[in-house]
Amino acid sequence: MDSSRLDPNHLPTPFSAAEIAAACRPGRTLRYQIERAGQPPVVRVSRYVETDTTGGVQESWEEPLDGRRLTEPTQERSTWLDLQRHASFDAATTARDDETIEIPAGTFDCYRYARTDEKGTWRFWFAMSLPGQPVRFEGRIGDEQIVSATLLENSAAPP
Numbered sequence: 001m002d003s004s005r006l007d008p009n010h011l012p013t014p015f016s017a018a019e020i021a022a023a024c025r026p027g028r029t030l031r032y033q034i035e036r037a038g039q040p041p042v043v044r045v046s047r048y049v050e051t052d053t054t055g056g057v058q059e060s061w062e063e064p065l066d067g068r069r070l071t072e073p074t075q076e077r078s079t080w081l082d083l084q085r086h087a088s089f090d091a092a093t094t095a096r097d098d099e100t101i102e103i104p105a106g107t108f109d110c111y112r113y114a115r116t117d118e119k120g121t122w123r124f125w126f127a128m129s130l131p132g133q134p135v136r137f138e139g140r141i142g143d144e145q146i147v148s149a150t151l152l153e154n155s156a157a158p159p
Contacts, residue, residue, distance in 0.1 A: 006088045011096050013087045014111045014126035017080035023131035024048050024056055024083075029155040030133060033065075033104075037146045041065060044149070046133075055079035087126065087134075093117050101125055101136060105151040108135055120146070130154060 004012040015023075029047040046060040057077045062070045089096075094115040101110055108127035115122045120141040124134040138148040 006085060007090075009091055010088045011091050011094055011113070013084050014113075014128075015084065015087070015131040017084045019131040020083050021051070021053070021056075021080040024051060024080075026050055026056075027155075028132075029153075030151060031153040032149045033152055034062075035145075035148045037144065042070065043067075043152065049075065055082070083132065087113070087124070089113050089115050099125065103136055103150050103152075105135060105154055110135065 003016040003018070004014075006013060026048050029045065032044045032046075033041055034044050035041045043063045043065060044060060045063060046058045048056050049059045050057045055078050057075050059073045059075050061073045064070060094113055097112050097114075099110050099112040101108055108125070108129065110125040110127050113124045113126070115124075120139060122139050123137065125136040126133075127135045134149075135151040135154075136149065139146050
């Protein structure tokens with residue numbers, strides 16, 4: 001099986017575990033604006049604090065839009081393969097297309113995955129030039145958007 005297809009019934013993932021590992025060195029920091037229906041928007045900050053050949057530790061916290069910390073940092077370890085699995089979608093319920101989007105972090109050529117099931121529709125945009133997390137995602141139930149996340153800033157790890 002090729003390294004971008006983790007399940008024969010799934011679409012290829014946007015990135016292999018090796019591509020994610022190469023892009024997510026210590027110091028890489030991602031800032032997302034998160035909007036949930038009925039709640040004020042927040043910024044979620046995630047920073048890679050340590051990595052090795054099998055995975056990495058991300059430290060994350062939330063801030064209001066003005067930049068004060070709302071939560072204490074928490075750390076979570078994931079393997080590179082686990083991170084790749086997050087983007088492994090069933091081909092029966094998911095369509096994959098290429099799309100260019102403009103968001104606060106920049107303009108990106110993306111792989112867009114749109115998954116529809118009985119719970120709603122989820123869309124994920126993965127920037128071809130930024131292996132790892134999607135640069136945008138949204139969830140809808142019917143016509144109502146219940147959640148969205150948009151990348152505000154991607155700070156590369158120091159050389």
